Amino acid sequence: MKTIATTLLLLFTALSMAQTPYEKAMGNALELLKTDNKAAAQQFERISKAEKENWLPAYYVALANIRSSWGQHGPEETLATMKQAQEYITLTDQLSPNNPEVMVLQGLLNTCWINYDESIYGMKLSAATSALYEKAYAMAPDNPRVVSNRAQWLMGSARYFNKDVTPYCSGLEKAVALFGEETATGFEPSWGLQGTIDAQKDCQ
Missing domain, CATH: 1.25.40 (Serine Threonine Protein Phosphatase 5, Tetratricopeptide repeat)
Incomplete structure (x- = not known):
């Protein structure tokens, strides 16, 4: 009986580890x-x-x-x-x-x-990109890639016009926290944390 149970366990383990092409x-x-x-x-x-x-x-x-x-x-x-x-x-x-x-x-x-x-x-x-990020943010305010890249876009725009980027640093902080809470499923997007951390250097 023990041998059968062990065999079944190994079989289920192998099946669970098998990958499709x-x-x-x-x-x-x-x-x-x-x-x-x-x-x-x-x-x-x-x-x-x-x-x-x-x-x-x-x-x-x-x-x-x-x-x-x-x-x-x-x-x-x-x-x-x-x-x-x-x-x-x-x-x-x-x-x-x-x-x-x-x-x-x-x-x-x-x-x-x-x-x-x-x-x-x-x-x-420029205007179309701003509108696109605002649309994405309205739809998914807790998506870390949306939050991070919107903040980075706004920071880039501020730098272009020689304005302070500080108001947008909170967006990067929020994104880092959201990355920590994110649970990727399958091959769903999960990238962006390191880029967000790198962007925070402009806030120091």
């Missing part, structure tokens, strides 16, 4: 995202093509490309990554409409465009 691929891609945005984007893109109704792989394609668009590459490569990021944000928005997580990505990508060419995109995207 999707889970394995997503896990590997998320690990890549920590060190190689380009390779991660390619992996997530392959997953997205296989999981056509799932918004998460497309979301991470966009995120990986956004992370490659902060000026660390030449103009042509940066332009290509921003265009691909927009393509997958649009796809993600179609798969998961009115999702604050996707609004954050669009806000970040808009900032990339402004950094890329402020003379063209500064006036064009």
